[in-house]
Amino acid sequence: MTPSKSHFVALLLIIFLIVNVQSARIMDESSDCVFKGPCQKRSDCYERCGVKSRSLSVLCVPFGRQGLTCCCL
Template structure:
């Protein structure tokens, strides 16, 4: 009985990991962002995204995992 409970818990963990990875990939694929490196605030991204040069871009400093990255739109 203990063995079947252990197998059930392991199966649930595997399914949870698979669903989590797939949902992260879906969000990444739908993003309009062109990620250009780490940032602490929006101003850190101006040079990376070439905001002052045509074509003019919108810049965000977005959370991504445990860090923040420049998002050039």
């Protein structure tokens, strides 16, 4: 009975990894962001994106291992 439980766990892990890789690929291909450089908070991106302050078309988002980056929509 132990081998069947370990097989089930291994199968779930494989499925999780496949779904995770595919979702990351989909997010990268359909991104509406124009990345404009590093940021610490959203307000850092207003000037980089060329918009007025408190605009909803600017985000400070995680960008892989590079830290946070401005996303101009």
